[in-house]
Amino acid sequence: MLGKRPWKVAAGAAAIVMLAAGCGSGSDEAEGSENTVVLGISEPKHLIPANTTEASGSQVLDSLFYPLVDMNEQKQPIEKAAESITSDDNKVWTVKLKAGFTFSNAEPVTSDSYINAWNNGAYGPNGNDGAYFFERIAGYPDLQSKDPDGEEGPQKAPEPKAKTMSGLKKVDDTTFTITLSAPFAGWKSVLAYTVFYPLPNAAFSSPGVLNEQFEQAPIGNGPFKVVGKWEHDQQITVEKVAGFKGDPVKVDGITWKIYQDQQAQYADLVAGNLDVQTLIPIESLGSAAGDLGDRLKKSPSSDFAFVGFPTYQKEFAKPEVRKALSMAINRKEMTDQIFLGSQTPATSFVSPVVAGYRDNTCGESCVYNPTKAKELYTANGGPAEIKITYNADGGHKAWVDAMCNQIKASLGVNCTGTGEPKFADLLTKVDAKQPVGLIRMGWIMDYPLMENYLGPLYSTTGGSNYYGYSNPAFDSLVKEGSEAATPEAAIKKWQEAEDILAKDMPVLPLRFGQNTFGFSERVTNVEVDLFKKVNIFKIERVAS
Amino acid sequence: MFRYLIRRLLQMVLTFFGATFIVYALMFANQTDPIQALAGERPITEAQRQALTERYHLDEPFIGQYWHYMKSLLTGDFGISLTNRKISEMMADAWPVTIRLALIAIVIVAVVAITAGVISGIRRGGAFDNVTLVLTLIVLSMPIVVLAPLARLIFGIQLGWFPPTATRDAGFYELLLPALVLGSLVVATELRVTRSAVAENLRSDYVRTARAKGLTRRRVVGVHVLRNSLIPVVTLIGVDLGNLMSGAIVTEGVFNIPGVGFNLFRGIRTEDGPLVVGFVSVLVIVFLMVNLLVDLLYAALDPRIRYE
Numbered sequence: 001m002l003g004k005r006p007w008k009v010a011a012g013a014a015a016i017v018m019l020a021a022g023c024g025s026g027s028d029e030a031e032g033s034e035n036t037v038v039l040g041i042s043e044p045k046h047l048i049p050a051n052t053t054e055a056s057g058s059q060v061l062d063s064l065f066y067p068l069v070d071m072n073e074q075k076q077p078i079e080k081a082a083e084s085i086t087s088d089d090n091k092v093w094t095v096k097l098k099a100g101f102t103f104s105n106a107e108p109v110t111s112d113s114y115i116n117a118w119n120n121g122a123y124g125p126n127g128n129d130g131a132y133f134f135e136r137i138a139g140y141p142d143l144q145s146k147d148p149d150g151e152e153g154p155q156k157a158p159e160p161k162a163k164t165m166s167g168l169k170k171v172d173d174t175t176f177t178i179t180l181s182a183p184f185a186g187w188k189s190v191l192a193y194t195v196f197y198p199l200p201n202a203a204f205s206s207p208g209v210l211n212e213q214f215e216q217a218p219i220g221n222g223p224f225k226v227v228g229k230w231e232h233d234q235q236i237t238v239e240k241v242a243g244f245k246g247d248p249v250k251v252d253g254i255t256w257k258i259y260q261d262q263q264a265q266y267a268d269l270v271a272g273n274l275d276v277q278t279l280i281p282i283e284s285l286g287s288a289a290g291d292l293g294d295r296l297k298k299s300p301s302s303d304f305a306f307v308g309f310p311t312y313q314k315e316f317a318k319p320e321v322r323k324a325l326s327m328a329i330n331r332k333e334m335t336d337q338i339f340l341g342s343q344t345p346a347t348s349f350v351s352p353v354v355a356g357y358r359d360n361t362c363g364e365s366c367v368y369n370p371t372k373a374k375e376l377y378t379a380n381g382g383p384a385e386i387k388i389t390y391n392a393d394g395g396h397k398a399w400v401d402a403m404c405n406q407i408k409a410s411l412g413v414n415c416t417g418t419g420e421p422k423f424a425d426l427l428t429k430v431d432a433k434q435p436v437g438l439i440r441m442g443w444i445m446d447y448p449l450m451e452n453y454l455g456p457l458y459s460t461t462g463g464s465n466y467y468g469y470s471n472p473a474f475d476s477l478v479k480e481g482s483e484a485a486t487p488e489a490a491i492k493k494w495q496e497a498e499d500i501l502a503k504d505m506p507v508l509p510l511r512f513g514q515n516t517f518g519f520s521e522r523v524t525n526v527e528v529d530l531f532k533k534v535n536i537f538k539i540e541r542v543a544s
Numbered sequence: 545m546f547r548y549l550i551r552r553l554l555q556m557v558l559t560f561f562g563a564t565f566i567v568y569a570l571m572f573a574n575q576t577d578p579i580q581a582l583a584g585e586r587p588i589t590e591a592q593r594q595a596l597t598e599r600y601h602l603d604e605p606f607i608g609q610y611w612h613y614m615k616s617l618l619t620g621d622f623g624i625s626l627t628n629r630k631i632s633e634m635m636a637d638a639w640p641v642t643i644r645l646a647l648i649a650i651v652i653v654a655v656v657a658i659t660a661g662v663i664s665g666i667r668r669g670g671a672f673d674n675v676t677l678v679l680t681l682i683v684l685s686m687p688i689v690v691l692a693p694l695a696r697l698i699f700g701i702q703l704g705w706f707p708p709t710a711t712r713d714a715g716f717y718e719l720l721l722p723a724l725v726l727g728s729l730v731v732a733t734e735l736r737v738t739r740s741a742v743a744e745n746l747r748s749d750y751v752r753t754a755r756a757k758g759l760t761r762r763r764v765v766g767v768h769v770l771r772n773s774l775i776p777v778v779t780l781i782g783v784d785l786g787n788l789m790s791g792a793i794v795t796e797g798v799f800n801i802p803g804v805g806f807n808l809f810r811g812i813r814t815e816d817g818p819l820v821v822g823f824v825s826v827l828v829i830v831f832l833m834v835n836l837l838v839d840l841l842y843a844a845l846d847p848r849i850r851y852e
Binding site: 045046124125126127128129131132144145146231232233234235258259260261263264265267268270271273393422423424425427428456463464 | 576577578580581583587589590591592594595596599627628629634637638693696697700701704707708709711712797798799800802806810813815
């Protein structure tokens, strides 16, 4: 048969080949045949290291800059751009830089690149989001100024006393020292954060003043450099820097594609226009397993969701009332039914991703036990009316209502969820000490230490302690931990501090987050870290 | 005609100032704490709050802020957004794609609505008329927040006919699906208006006269009836063009188009007064110009209408 009509077979084969070639070239045109990947982000707020604290911006900066240290799998800091970071007393730290690193404009990376960048970042009038990271460095207060008649008053704040922090000293071109205002054993871990990247001289229009246009195409010391400019609301394209001295990357370029809407991003992922989405929207979780198969993955993240008790309201002053409310809710049911298993129940006060975390430090108080909860609640005169206030723009309504229903069923009291338009509105009411009831809260860590949960959330002066919890014994334990000689000794103190929280129950731990991410068939070795960022050193394209 | 134009332009100036003032006042009333809104849930340090408050004149009273804003607006400077970007640049980025989207939508709508409207107007009560009636009722009753994600899911992902998202430099094909969705907002109303206008005009005296003169049916419908029936439809299309530009908030969000609607939404969410007022000012001008154009078109469509 075949032999009789060879031209037919040939024509058929040719047609199939052409069809396949047609398909092939079609998809190549769409995706580009080079070794590049398309990763999804939201529009970054800024692309200046000291002014970048949200995930999208710091994700982009990760590709443009190379950190002094990075965290390894065991959550220990390891040197990257630094040769060594040492200290004898945890107060004066000596940083030695590796030789040979340059910025992508060929300018060498020196001690000044770091010192200038950090001084600029910490300078109060620059209003950087990440300025508070420099607070521990000696001389930081001199860079801040206070408005003499308050924010609303007509007078302008005077210029700060100094423009440079006294704690930063250059030794030579590749060595500098950092003096802290108080010893801190965990300082090396803190240095892994985005705000501690260096800046080239090209970033400054005059000494100490950043060039306005710098963030449109930042120049860094990292494995990639920006192609063209930041195309706002659209994309940022970066390409590999030839001769980069740090860890090798496996792709030649990354397109950071900007999305406003998580579901639009998910649509692009499923349609094959996008390689990685780090957060699958909860609305799409139901169908994601079918759409993506084993390309839907989970990894730990540092998210911690909880509800704060307004300890300034006398109804909630008794720890027993707070414990009873905690026992009245079924965390597991909430994470399974509402979050479809994408989050896990929280029964401790710090996230499992930090060294020193222990399971279930909350103990009996976080175990669902409606009968005991009711006994405890009535015995201690808990209020007959519970209110949970949340910000309505964050998709919290579903679980707040569920939590209310659980409280109603367990304690037999009335419970209502009240939505404020934005988190800012909620804070305004809390600041005015209005009776808002329980306050929905969340926390994402800045650096992987227990202290980053204990300090801001529960200490008296904590930046995020809106619910007014204050316990001097707790405060001093956290401080002792920070000033301890070794990280191990620090963790011990911090764990003691956490035990106090279990007794006082200032907040009601609810859930620990996970990254639920998806990727396309074109990429492999996709890892999403604790900060919701894709590991750009590991990701690679599937050979095709 | 010339005097009419001058009068209209003067009215426009007044309307423009009134509209921007009202929008600015509304944004100001809505503003509780823009610095916190921008930071989301992160705590803000005192020094940072102070620096940003002064940079954006947030500590001044309403009139002071409005004065700062109008002063620079009149010199052609739209100011900077709270995210520290030039608003004029944001507009240059956002307007072209929104205008393309709205124009594609309006052309599709006009073609569909007028053709279908005329046919169902002529064959009133026929099968075509009844089918379009049912279809338009379905489209009318479907809110765009349902329609847009549904269209993306069916045509963008499951059938794969169109790309599920579009970019700023999107061409005709990428914008076609969003334009269809956007157009569905107004197509039903325009179709119904065309139908009733055609139906009404078919019974009028001049049509009977035209028929009696022995004109062909094609000429009677195509020239005499259609021209007179278009007046209410053109009015509607003019108003809708503005609506489509400002009403694209949902569509642009769903299809990830960084246009005007998206910027307005972001500005309102982050309490970014200058951003919202800037975009609305241009929208106001667009509305005013389109309405003037529509009024002038009346005269072209109906020679009995003259402007003095």
